[in-house]
Amino acid sequence: xxxxxxxxxxxxxxxxxxxxxxxxxxxxxxxxxxxxxxxxxxxxxxxxxxxxxxxxxxxxxxxxxxxxxxxxxxxxxxxxxxxxxxxxxxxxxxxxxxxxxxxxxxxxxxxxxxxxxxxxxxxxxxxxxxxxxxxxxxxxxxxxxxxxxxxxxxxxxxxxxxxxxxxxxxxxxxxxxxxxxxxxxxxxxxxxxxxxxxxxxxxxxxxxxxxxxxxxxxxxxxxxxxxxxxxxxxxxxxxxxxxxxxxxxxxxxxxxxxxxxxxxxxxxxxxxxxxxxxxxxxxxxxxxxxxxxxxxxxxxxxxxxxxxxxxxxxxxxxxxxxxxxxxxxxxxxxxxxxxxxxxxxxxxxxxxxxxxxxxxxxxxxxxxxxxxxxxxxxxxxxxxxxxxxxxxxxxxxxxxxxxxxxxxxxxxxxxxxxxxxxxxxxxxxxxxxxxxxxxxxxxxxxxxxxxxxxxxxxxxxxxxxxxxxxxxxxxxxxxxxxxxxxxxxxxxxxxxxxxxxxxxxxxxxxxxxxxxxxxxxxxxxxxxxxxxxxxxxxxxxxxxxxx
Amino acid sequence: xxxxxxxxxxxxxxxxxxxxxxxxxxxxxxxxxxxxxxxxxxxxxxxxxxxxxxxxxxxxxxxxxxxxxxxxxxxxxxxxxxxxxxxxxxxxxxxxxxxxxxxxxxxxxxxxxxxxxxxxxxxxxxxxxxxxxxxxxxxxxxxxxxxxxxxxxxxxxxxxxxxxxxxxxxxxxxxxxxxxxxxxxxxxxxxxxxxxxxxxxxxxxxxxxxxxxxxxxxxxxxxxxxxxxxxxxxxxxxxxxxxxxxxxxxxxxxxxxxxxxxxxxxxxxxxxxxxxxxxxxxxxxxxxxxxxxxxxxxxxxxxxxxxxxxxxxxxxxx
Numbered sequence: 001x002x003x004x005x006x007x008x009x010x011x012x013x014x015x016x017x018x019x020x021x022x023x024x025x026x027x028x029x030x031x032x033x034x035x036x037x038x039x040x041x042x043x044x045x046x047x048x049x050x051x052x053x054x055x056x057x058x059x060x061x062x063x064x065x066x067x068x069x070x071x072x073x074x075x076x077x078x079x080x081x082x083x084x085x086x087x088x089x090x091x092x093x094x095x096x097x098x099x100x101x102x103x104x105x106x107x108x109x110x111x112x113x114x115x116x117x118x119x120x121x122x123x124x125x126x127x128x129x130x131x132x133x134x135x136x137x138x139x140x141x142x143x144x145x146x147x148x149x150x151x152x153x154x155x156x157x158x159x160x161x162x163x164x165x166x167x168x169x170x171x172x173x174x175x176x177x178x179x180x181x182x183x184x185x186x187x188x189x190x191x192x193x194x195x196x197x198x199x200x201x202x203x204x205x206x207x208x209x210x211x212x213x214x215x216x217x218x219x220x221x222x223x224x225x226x227x228x229x230x231x232x233x234x235x236x237x238x239x240x241x242x243x244x245x246x247x248x249x250x251x252x253x254x255x256x257x258x259x260x261x262x263x264x265x266x267x268x269x270x271x272x273x274x275x276x277x278x279x280x281x282x283x284x285x286x287x288x289x290x291x292x293x294x295x296x297x298x299x300x301x302x303x304x305x306x307x308x309x310x311x312x313x314x315x316x317x318x319x320x321x322x323x324x325x326x327x328x329x330x331x332x333x334x335x336x337x338x339x340x341x342x343x344x345x346x347x348x349x350x351x352x353x354x355x356x357x358x359x360x361x362x363x364x365x366x367x368x369x370x371x372x373x374x375x376x377x378x379x380x381x382x383x384x385x386x387x388x389x390x391x392x393x394x395x396x397x398x399x400x401x402x403x404x405x406x407x408x409x410x411x412x413x414x415x416x417x418x419x420x421x422x423x424x425x426x427x428x429x430x431x432x433x434x435x436x437x438x439x440x441x442x443x444x445x446x447x448x449x450x451x452x453x454x455x456x457x458x459x460x461x462x463x464x465x466x467x468x469x470x471x472x473x474x475x476x477x478x479x480x481x482x483x484x485x486x487x488x489x490x491x492x493x494x495x496x497x498x499x500x501x502x503x504x505x506x507x508x509x510x511x512x513x514x515x516x517x518x519x520x521x522x523x524x525x526x527x528x529x530x531x532x533x534x535x536x537x538x539x540x541x542x543x544x545x546x547x
Numbered sequence: 548x549x550x551x552x553x554x555x556x557x558x559x560x561x562x563x564x565x566x567x568x569x570x571x572x573x574x575x576x577x578x579x580x581x582x583x584x585x586x587x588x589x590x591x592x593x594x595x596x597x598x599x600x601x602x603x604x605x606x607x608x609x610x611x612x613x614x615x616x617x618x619x620x621x622x623x624x625x626x627x628x629x630x631x632x633x634x635x636x637x638x639x640x641x642x643x644x645x646x647x648x649x650x651x652x653x654x655x656x657x658x659x660x661x662x663x664x665x666x667x668x669x670x671x672x673x674x675x676x677x678x679x680x681x682x683x684x685x686x687x688x689x690x691x692x693x694x695x696x697x698x699x700x701x702x703x704x705x706x707x708x709x710x711x712x713x714x715x716x717x718x719x720x721x722x723x724x725x726x727x728x729x730x731x732x733x734x735x736x737x738x739x740x741x742x743x744x745x746x747x748x749x750x751x752x753x754x755x756x757x758x759x760x761x762x763x764x765x766x767x768x769x770x771x772x773x774x775x776x777x778x779x780x781x782x783x784x785x786x787x788x789x790x791x792x793x794x795x796x797x798x799x800x801x802x803x804x805x806x807x808x809x810x811x812x813x814x815x816x817x818x819x820x821x822x823x824x825x826x827x828x829x830x831x832x833x834x835x836x837x838x839x840x841x842x843x844x845x846x847x848x849x850x851x852x853x854x855x856x857x858x859x860x861x862x863x864x865x
Contacts, residue, residue: 056768061759089770102761107783117769176678395798 005208006032006274011068011078013050013232024063024396025177026231034175035206039223039240041216041255043447044056044418047232049213052178054078055210056093057085064330064499073175077370078370090117094169098181100161103152110161111149114168123172123516136167140197159190163197172202177202177263179211183218187474188518195221195372195520196531209449214448216255220244221527228252234510256522273301274337275435276322276355281331283321291317292328292492299436299485302462304469306483306500308476308515315472322470323357353383356429358443362421366413372399372424375410379431395478398427401464402457419450426457438470443478480504488512510537532545551861555852562848569624569840574615577829620834628830632823637834641816645838647718648808648815651731652800655738660793663743667750667789672777674755683751686744694803698737705733710737716813734811738804742796749792750770755783760784786857794850801842 013025025047032038050063056075059065068076073091079083089095105113115129124132126306130149137145140163153161153292162182171175182198183191190349192243199222202209203330213219219226228241228251236249247253276299283292292314298306307315320326322333324344333340335354341347359365366375376395380386386394396406402423413421420444429437439458443451459482461467473479479486479500486504487497488511494508508516514537517530602608606617621628627637641666666686670679678683706714711730722730758781759764766780770849805817812818816835822832 013702053768058768086770086772089768091770093764095768097761097765099761103765105762105766105784107780114772116766120775121770152859152863155863289570 001033004031005036005255005471006030006057006210007069007071008051009069011051011070012066013047013054013063014066015063017062021064021234024052024088026228027068028234029068030227030237030490032176032208032210034208036225037202037209037211038387039211039213039219039226040229041213041219041226042229042235043214045231046118046229051229051279052180052210052212053095055176055178056089056095058089064215084517090174091121091123091172092174093176093178094174096165096169096177096179096182099185100526101153101158103165103186104161106153107152109152110156110164113295113367114149114164114171115529117168117171121172129171132171136170136201137164140164140167141193142167149433150340155320159194160185162194164362166194166198166201169204170207171204174207176210179209179213181213184213184215188233189220189310189514191520192518192527192530192534195274195527199527215279215520216244217522217526220522220524221520223524228255240524244344244524260362275299275301276334276339276470277334278318278322279332279334281318281321281328281333283317283326285326290492292321294490295331295494296491297487297494297497297541298324298351299468299470301435301468302306302466304462304482305483305487306473306479307489308473308479309489310474310515312332312491313489315474315489316440317490317492319440319470319472321359322438323355336463347382352436353379353432355438356432356436357440358422358425358429358433358442360444362418362425362445363413365425366421368413370410370412372411372416373411374415375424376427376431379428380428383432394431394441398431399474401461402427417450419453422446423457426454430461430467435466436468436470438472440472441474442471444475451478458482472505476516510540550864551855554855554861558851562844563699565844566841569844570619570837572617573833573836573840574611574618577833585806586682612825622837628827630823630827630831633713634828637831639832640819641838642646642660644814644816644819647813648801648804648817650718650727651738651804651808651813651815652797653733653779654728654731655742655800656797657736659739659742659796660746662739663746664750664789666743667747668754668777668782670747670751671754671781672774674751679751679858682747686747689740690744693806694737694741695810697740698733698807702810703735714811716811717859718814723822730814734813735805737807737810738800742751742800745797746789746792748767750785750789753788754781757781757784783857789791790854790857791850793845794853798843798846801846802839 003258005132008028008030009526010025010027010029012027014021014514015024016022028047030038030051040051042048050060050336053060054065055070055072055077057070057080065078067242068078071229072088075084075088078089080088104110111130111133114133115126118129118132126249133149134145137148142148142160142163148156148160148164156164166177166182180199183194189269195218201207202222211219211223216226220243222238225237226240226247227237228243230251235251236243236247238248243252244256244397247256258286278295279293280295281295282290284290295314295318297305297307297318307318319325321328322474324340324342324347327342335351340351344352344353372377373392373395376398377386380391380394392409395409399406404420404423404427408416408420408424413424416424442458443454446454455478458469462469469482471478471483483500485498486500488495488503488509495511496503503512504516506513514534517533520526552810560777569863597606604615620629625638626642629635630637630640633640666682671684682729701770702714705711713730713835714733716730745800753790754777763780764774766776774777804815807813808815808817816838820832820839823835
């Protein structure tokens with residue numbers, strides 16, 4: 001065995017926040033051999049990205065490497081001069097970011113950005129670099145590899161751009177690539193292609209990699225070993241198979257089990273009565289492009305209808321139509337059998353009260369200048385005219401319902417964690433005593449364990465209050481966990497709908513099949529199997545994946 | 548591309564509407580001035596009879612809207628009217644003056660814009676250093692003084708004490724380009740000092756606001772040097788606000804030179820405007836103000852179009 005490529009010893013990194021330095025990484029050590037892939041997983045705040053970019057000798061603004069050594073092939077990246085680091089970055093060690101759309105410069109063509117590293121570092125001339133870009137784009141399975149580089153980043157789809165960024169990282173044949181959540185921002189069906197491209201590329205070039213992600217199933221497809229981090233400390237490290245099949249630590253086991261949230265249905269009065277019926281809705285935005293075509297669905301009392309689909313499938317637009325934010329062109333919406341006015345402006349206040357909404361970004365949905373009691377108190381005042389002590393008592397009651405104590409009343413949103421913010425949003429929706437809550441990707445921005453808590457809370461509240469949910473999500477694990485009915489959407493149309501177990505058991509509609517099979521499983525061999533399956537689907541012309 | 552043309556056409560239409568509104572405001576403003584042309588012309592000799600006779604002669608006894616329509620109608624056909632003081636066509640009077648004003652403004656712009664942008668880029672590059680702070684302090688102090696004050700200070704030092712440049716900026720047809728440049732050196736310097744600060748500050752701020760973008764971090768992690776990151780990665784994305792501020796300052800250079808032209812006795816439109824107001828030569832005032840307004844609208848239109856063009860998403864649609 002030769003010398004390891006990267007050895008990190010007792011790395012301590014601090015971040016400056018609220019006028020003091022706080023630890024982000026507390027003495028983490030790791031070692032990586034040439035050609036080896038180490039998966040680093042953990043929830044947000046675990047310090048995984050910080051460690052990843054620290055191995056390039058870089059700390060984000062407001063962060064500093066305090067102590068420890070980062071030995072990359074004989075160079076201490078923690079101590080090296082800026083000039084020395086600049087020579088190494090991009091050439092010996094390269095970076096692949098989470099969002100290619102944000103990490104490609106919008107002002108330059110892709111090929112200009114690809115060739116920048118080799119040309120500026122004098123590894124090769126522009127002509128050779130351009131030729132290399134074409135070769136790499138080809139091996140990444142990008143469409144029209146000869147000309148795609150001539151495009152600007154916004155002219156290429158997200159999944160393609162992500163692959164182009166992987167190609168860019170490989171432009172100088174680096175020894176090590178840091179992958180920082182490279183597939184997190186993608187749809188499940190797109191994620192697979194990028195994952196496969198990454199796997200092939202690093203295998204073929206024998207490149208070592210640090211693969212950072214929060215998704216254990218994704219990392220198990222690609223990593224030789226996995227390291228679990230929590231709060232800036234190492235939890236455990238081991239061979240991929242052993243970590244999946246036989247983790248030592250409880251925390252790892254918890255991460256593995258996140259995908260299983262069980263549910264019990266309580267007895268709810270009037271269970272199954274129709275609350276909301278959406279009939280043959282067709283809608284478009286101002287530009288005349290149809291975003292919904294002939295969409296129908298129904299929500300019954302005390303149940304959860306999950307609307308699944310990839311981005312652009314029209315699921316959020318459906319919510320906008322139901323809430324009256326986007327009046328439909330055709331079709332109607334019935335609420336308890338009564339037609340709802342197309343625009344929310346024409347709906348009586350009591351109707352508005354009975355349909356509430358919870359959003360994906362709790363951060364943005366809360367006014368940062370309002371205390372929790374004001375956030376929750378506002379609908380109480382508006383709909384029920386509660387004031388003073390009565391209002392305060394009700395706010396307290398609601399806070400208990402969402403498992404937060406009375407002491408949260410006077411806090412501002414900035415003093416809450418992500419999960420707590422989402423709970424406050426739930427309480428605000430509940431304050432109106434709605435019959436239907438539309439949940440738009442409410443757990444997508446949250447860490448797995450926090451998301452699990454929110455789902456459980458929603459489930460308990462349903463059992464308790466008999467409220468119905470229209471649950472919009474792209475995450476099939478969530479769907480499996482909480483839905484009673486499933487509506488699958490694709491390109492503005494409903495592809496399939498029915499009771500959960502019916503949808504989830506074969507035979508599926510072809511698109512549902514593709515969607516379901518794309519969800520990574522905790523099985524290191526899953527990726528190879530699913531790629532075979534996709535080829536069949538594609539051969540049958542079910543979906544065009546090269547869009 | 549069609550989208551782009553439609554956008555430009557829309558802006559152009561807006562510009563025309565703005566100009567129309569401005570012409571109305573100018574006419575009304577002049578109309579509201581106490582006294583009228585007839586009284587001003589007659590001066591001490593103004594008896595009711597005389598004034599009425601002159602009014603009839605000038606057509607001032609007709610209702611305001613008729614006169615406005617006539618004025619606008621003549622404007623459309625390129626006739627700016629006749630000066631009352633000199634009896635010469637306003638177009639002749641304005642033409643030469645406008646060339647002078649544009650010459651002064653262009654010289655100031657050609658020097659000021661590259662300096663301002665370079666200083667802005669350097670300030671962003673060495674953010675929070677002594678260089679950045681000195682540049683900000685110096686340029687901001689120039690913009691804080693009124694321009695006539697800067698003009699007199701420059702005259703005192705560069706014309707009176709050291710006699711490097713002339714304090715009186717004359718301009719005649721027989722002067723060579725070099726002589727003309729020498730003649731306007733002080734007013735140009737005054738204008739440059741006044742306009743640099745805003746453009747430089749905006750360049751710096753616009754660059755710093757894109758510095759936090761992920762693509763800048765990406766460039767750093769590709770091993771790019773800081774100067775390259777600022778110039779190649781940050782600046783192209785900071786163009787739009789910079790273009791807008793440049794256009795505003797160009798407009799200021801043309802419109803705001805009134806004071807500077809007067810201080811240096813430079814025969815530009817500003818000087819003409821001030822002279823005409825004191826002589827109550829109202830048709831000339833109307834025409835000059837309209838020229839200023841058109842410049843303003845035109846430059847802003849240009850800025851709009853250029854900042855649209857600076858956005859690659861609009862330049863290269865999907």
